[in-house]
Amino acid sequence: MSLPRYTLPALTVALLTLPVGLGLFFTLAPALGYMAAPGGPAPFSRLMDWPGIGPATRLSLTTGFAATALSLAITALIAAGWQGTRAFALLHRLLSPLLSVPHAAAAFGLAFLIAPSGWIARALSPWLTGWDRPPDWLIVQDSAGLALIAGLTAKEVPFLLLMLLAARSQTRSDAHARVATTLGYPRAIGWLLVAFPTLYAQVRLPVYVVLAYSMSVVDVAMILGPNTPPTLSVQITRWMSDPDLSLRAVAAAGALWQLALVLGALALWRGAEALAARAGTALAMSGHRLPGPNAALRALGLALGLAVALSVLAGLASQAIWSFAGFWGFPDALPDALSLRTWQRHGPMLAPIALTTLLIASLAALLALVLVTGCLEAEARHVFRMGPAGRLILYLPLLIPQIAFLPGLQVLMLTFGLREGLWPVVLSHLTFVLPYTLIALAGPFHAIDPRTFTAAATLGAGPNRRFWRLRLPLLLAPLLTAFAVGFAVSVGQYLPTLLLGGGRVTTLTTEAVALTSGGDRRAIGAYALAQTAAALLPFALALALPRLMFANRRGMRGG
Amino acid sequence: MTNTATLSLALTLALTTPALAGPDPESLADGLQTDEWQAVLEAAEGQTVYWNAWGGSTTTNAFIDWVASRVKEDYGVTLEHVKLSDTADAVSRVLSEQQAGQNEGGAVDMIWINGPNFASMKGQDLLFGPFAEALPNWQYVDVENKDVQTDFTLPVEGYEAPWAMAQVVFIYDEARVPEPPKSMPALLDWAKANPRRFTFPQPPDFLGSTFLKQALIDLNGDDPALSKPVEEADYEAATAALWTFIEDLTPNLWRQGRAYPQTGPRQLQLIADGEVDIAISFSPGEASTAIANNELPPTARTYVLDGGTLGNASFVAIPYNSSAKSGAMVVADFLMSPEAQARAQDPAVLGYGTVLSMDKLPEESRATFDALDLGPATLSPAELGTAQPEPHPSWTTRLTEEWVKKHGVTE
Numbered sequence: 001m002s003l004p005r006y007t008l009p010a011l012t013v014a015l016l017t018l019p020v021g022l023g024l025f026f027t028l029a030p031a032l033g034y035m036a037a038p039g040g041p042a043p044f045s046r047l048m049d050w051p052g053i054g055p056a057t058r059l060s061l062t063t064g065f066a067a068t069a070l071s072l073a074i075t076a077l078i079a080a081g082w083q084g085t086r087a088f089a090l091l092h093r094l095l096s097p098l099l100s101v102p103h104a105a106a107a108f109g110l111a112f113l114i115a116p117s118g119w120i121a122r123a124l125s126p127w128l129t130g131w132d133r134p135p136d137w138l139i140v141q142d143s144a145g146l147a148l149i150a151g152l153t154a155k156e157v158p159f160l161l162l163m164l165l166a167a168r169s170q171t172r173s174d175a176h177a178r179v180a181t182t183l184g185y186p187r188a189i190g191w192l193l194v195a196f197p198t199l200y201a202q203v204r205l206p207v208y209v210v211l212a213y214s215m216s217v218v219d220v221a222m223i224l225g226p227n228t229p230p231t232l233s234v235q236i237t238r239w240m241s242d243p244d245l246s247l248r249a250v251a252a253a254g255a256l257w258q259l260a261l262v263l264g265a266l267a268l269w270r271g272a273e274a275l276a277a278r279a280g281t282a283l284a285m286s287g288h289r290l291p292g293p294n295a296a297l298r299a300l301g302l303a304l305g306l307a308v309a310l311s312v313l314a315g316l317a318s319q320a321i322w323s324f325a326g327f328w329g330f331p332d333a334l335p336d337a338l339s340l341r342t343w344q345r346h347g348p349m350l351a352p353i354a355l356t357t358l359l360i361a362s363l364a365a366l367l368a369l370v371l372v373t374g375c376l377e378a379e380a381r382h383v384f385r386m387g388p389a390g391r392l393i394l395y396l397p398l399l400i401p402q403i404a405f406l407p408g409l410q411v412l413m414l415t416f417g418l419r420e421g422l423w424p425v426v427l428s429h430l431t432f433v434l435p436y437t438l439i440a441l442a443g444p445f446h447a448i449d450p451r452t453f454t455a456a457a458t459l460g461a462g463p464n465r466r467f468w469r470l471r472l473p474l475l476l477a478p479l480l481t482a483f484a485v486g487f488a489v490s491v492g493q494y495l496p497t498l499l500l501g502g503g504r505v506t507t508l509t510t511e512a513v514a515l516t517s518g519g520d521r522r523a524i525g526a527y528a529l530a531q532t533a534a535a536l537l538p539f540a541l542a543l544a545l546p547r548l549m550f551a552n553r554r555g556m557r558g559g
Numbered sequence: 560m561t562n563t564a565t566l567s568l569a570l571t572l573a574l575t576t577p578a579l580a581g582p583d584p585e586s587l588a589d590g591l592q593t594d595e596w597q598a599v600l601e602a603a604e605g606q607t608v609y610w611n612a613w614g615g616s617t618t619t620n621a622f623i624d625w626v627a628s629r630v631k632e633d634y635g636v637t638l639e640h641v642k643l644s645d646t647a648d649a650v651s652r653v654l655s656e657q658q659a660g661q662n663e664g665g666a667v668d669m670i671w672i673n674g675p676n677f678a679s680m681k682g683q684d685l686l687f688g689p690f691a692e693a694l695p696n697w698q699y700v701d702v703e704n705k706d707v708q709t710d711f712t713l714p715v716e717g718y719e720a721p722w723a724m725a726q727v728v729f730i731y732d733e734a735r736v737p738e739p740p741k742s743m744p745a746l747l748d749w750a751k752a753n754p755r756r757f758t759f760p761q762p763p764d765f766l767g768s769t770f771l772k773q774a775l776i777d778l779n780g781d782d783p784a785l786s787k788p789v790e791e792a793d794y795e796a797a798t799a800a801l802w803t804f805i806e807d808l809t810p811n812l813w814r815q816g817r818a819y820p821q822t823g824p825r826q827l828q829l830i831a832d833g834e835v836d837i838a839i840s841f842s843p844g845e846a847s848t849a850i851a852n853n854e855l856p857p858t859a860r861t862y863v864l865d866g867g868t869l870g871n872a873s874f875v876a877i878p879y880n881s882s883a884k885s886g887a888m889v890v891a892d893f894l895m896s897p898e899a900q901a902r903a904q905d906p907a908v909l910g911y912g913t914v915l916s917m918d919k920l921p922e923e924s925r926a927t928f929d930a931l932d933l934g935p936a937t938l939s940p941a942e943l944g945t946a947q948p949e950p951h952p953s954w955t956t957r958l959t960e961e962w963v964k965k966h967g968v969t970e
Contacts, residue, residue: 050968051963051964051968052963052967052968055968056968115832116834117829117832117833117834132833133833133834134832134833134834136755136813136814136815136834138814138815138817138818140818141818142818143817143818222821226818227761227818227819227821227967228761228816228817228818228819228966228967228968228969229967229968238763240651242647242763248651248654325853326853327831327853327856327857328831328853329831329832329833329856330832330833330834331833345617345621346617349620349624410655411655411658411659414655414656414659414661415659415660498648502652502666503609503611503641503643503648503649503652503666503667504609504639504641504666506641506642510642511614511642513644514614514615514642514643514644515614515615515617516615516644518614518615518616518617518822518824518825519615519820519822519823519824519825519826519827519828520615520616520617520824520852520854521828522617522853523617
């Protein structure tokens with residue numbers, strides 16, 4: 001490669017930091033009184049005067065913490081109790097595809113599952129419950145945000161599990177756990193006391209991403225979260241889209257407040273880590289083997305893992321049925337009639353939108369793959385490693401709430417006279433696709449035995465030849481998986497597509513979220529299915545391609 | 560794309576001196592002559608119009624899709640529906656463009672707009688016009704009996720073109736509610752007798768705010784103060800009855816008022832789910848359309864209050880920096896055509912009220928309207944009665960703010 005050695009890493013860092021930094025500045029400037037939007041001063045005092053600010057702030061914090069702690073706990077319990085067993089393989093197989101199910105689709109499915117007039121209630125009524133009309137129970141949109149916590153947890157467990165498994169290869173956690181077992185610790189207890197701390201150090205940043213995301217998510221909170229008042233991020237989005245344009249400065253102030261909350265929460269979490277570490281150490285030093293809790297923890301882990309997988313899958317199934325449903329009233333467990341009407345109505349519009357979605361996602365995922373491979377290769381050739389600062393930069397776009405920097409990015413683009421359209425959308429997606437691609441590829445990249453390349457070098461192969469003839473073919477399966485992860489991330493993007501596409505770039509996700517604001521479950525079902533299919537497609541390819549290409553080389557087939 | 564004559568001059572002016580002078584009002588406000596409309600048509604051919612309209616309703620989306628195919632066929636105009644989850648997204652988009660100095664070639668060519676959004680855009684000089692009363696199909700519009708020249712008491716002055724009439728009706732399930740309550744006090748009594756079987760979309764959703772306004776008007780009778788800005792009225796006295804009513808109603812609402820549906824369509828879904836029995840709607844034909852689409856039980860019906868209900872018109876407006884003003888005008892004109900209006904009124908399609916006057920239409924167009932089957936749940940024009948005018952927009956804002964303060968953030 002003839003590029004100067006730092007070109008690709010520098011480009012990658014720029015793509016990760018510039019949009020966030022500039023976007024933040026241009027979003028927050030109105031809150032601080034620069035470039036003030038019309039309508040008068042003191043957006044901060046208006047923010048604090050909003051009667052819902054207390055509860056909304058509390059909600060953001062409690063739901064964010066609860067969802068993160070719960071997802072981490074479930075993930076740890078699954079790994080602690082079942083790693084290496086057939087049950088684990090089954091859970092892993094059930095949970096992995098859920099990673100690509102778009103958040104809004106999962107949330108909508110869950111809402112229909114657990115509502116008092118939802119699928120579970122319908123299946124049990126009236127024969128068991130005696131209900132001919134649903135009970136007036138506040139289950140979805142409950143004021144404590146329990147439904148929201150459940151929805152977030154269902155989506156974050158697969159992500160954390162994947163991260164945990166990826167980290168396993170970089171630590172000696174398996175060996176540590178084995179030592180604990182030989183010392184008489186039951187499986188789950190030993191793993192939690194010995195293997196988990198090392199693994200946690202590796203997945204700390206992904207956990208922070210989950211925390212930041214859970215606190216500032218918009219679409220899931222709109223569907224499952226409370227509304228009297230809503231979470232802070234939902235309220236900010238409402239202010240941004242209020243006809244009273246002076247509220248946009250209040251929204252900017254809110255975005256700043258949200259950012260401060262996220263940073264504060266991260267600091268708190270960090271403190272909690274230290275406390276947990278101290279408690280864990282004390283427990284380990286006490287020498288208790290805890291055989292009783294071990295069985296309970298294993299059962300709990302399996303039950304919760306299955307609950308997560310089945311709730312998302314059942315939610316998707318219910319949406320599939322809705323997309324074919326005639327009239328479907330309470331308490332019927334299934335619709336009166338099935339029809340193709342929804343698909344006939346939406347099919348012709350779905351096709352071009354699906355194509356745009358696939359095009360954007362392919363471009364973003366491909367660009368990310370090239371950049372990430374380039375970075376890793378540059379790292380390998382010039383022997384420099386990303387320090388903690390580098391890892392922080394990598395996670396920056398995921399740690400800063402989207403609502404805090406995307407509107408500013410839009411203003412910035414307009415200021416420079418850049419037209420909205422496909423490329424700005426692709427580039428903005430790239431900012432979010434890059435971190436995930438790098439996370440997915442870095443492990444396998446470093447896992448290749450370096451002696452392979454030393455051997456090739458002694459045979460006279462130069463760096464380029466080693467890269468093209470050895471590294472890339474060896475990495476085929478992980479490359480495809482990383483592409484699929486990036487692809488799924490791009491498919492799920494809502495705010496960047498809306499804001500940087502100027503509303504003119506329509507993807508399955510923007511359609512699905514727009515439809516969610518209405519209430520047509522049939523149309524929502526059809527779009528949610530199409531969206532999920534689009535995100536799953538490359539995963540299927542990532543599994544199938546290496547099997548086809550390396551039919552006679554078992555070790556090359558990957559996952 | 561060569562455009563000629565005065566209109567091109569008007570458009571050029573509109574593009575270059577937007578917020579200050581607007582387009583040349585002389586050439587448009589006096590009504591377009593036939594040859595000038597010809598120039599609009601020529602300029603429009605080949606243009607792409609990005610119509611920003613709420614995308615939450617499947618039926619509306621399908622209707623807009625049909626409009627797109629028709630204007631392509633007749634005028635060579637490509638119409639793209641930008642599906643918004645909130646109309647204000649498009650308003651803020653135009654505002655961002657104005658702040659960034661992008662005074663031409665904007666991303667929004669046409670907006671489906673109403674009330675507060677219109678007031679906001681007109682107040683910020685974000686609209687192109689006047690154009691509406693110069694469109695050829697304006698001749699059929701019922702300006703005498705339908706409130707199409709004011710939008711929430713604000714004079715329209717040709718800055719937006721009407722395309723549908725809306726009026727408040729209440730949807731109920733005949734199978735569960737034999738005698739629907741036809742006044743707000745009766746609704747309160749019904750809710751006390753049937754607790755947790757009624758709700759309304761959460762303000763500031765427009766339908767929720769509409770419920771508050773409807774309750775205010777029904778409880779107070781015809782109050783002339785409502786047509787003036789709220790600052791000029793004795794607000795406390797005018798709204799005392801309303802807040803007592805809401806206070807009494809809230810504990811008897813669905814989920815005891817601790818949660819609300821966020822939009823009108825979600826409220827309909829609650830009827831289909833058997834969670835509530837009565838819902839407010841701003842479209843007399845919506846229930847029939849929803850029955851046809853399996854979204855409401857076949858036993859759904861509608862009624863209006865004995866004292867009458869609120870009504871208003873839906874409009875389309877053209878932003879000052881629209882990149883396809885001629886194309887947008889052609890679409891706005893087509894929306895007012897007897898063909899499009901009859902299709903919109905068909906409950907199998909949309910079930911929206913027409914803005915046209917039957918007396919002004921040619922014989923064969925009137926026959927198309929007469930032949931429409933309005934559907935099982937749609938009231939006749941006589942049953943609907945004359946719509947009550949919308950209060951001044953400041954009432955909407957004030958009522959919504961106070962409701963949010965009292966009931967929207969209490970959990």
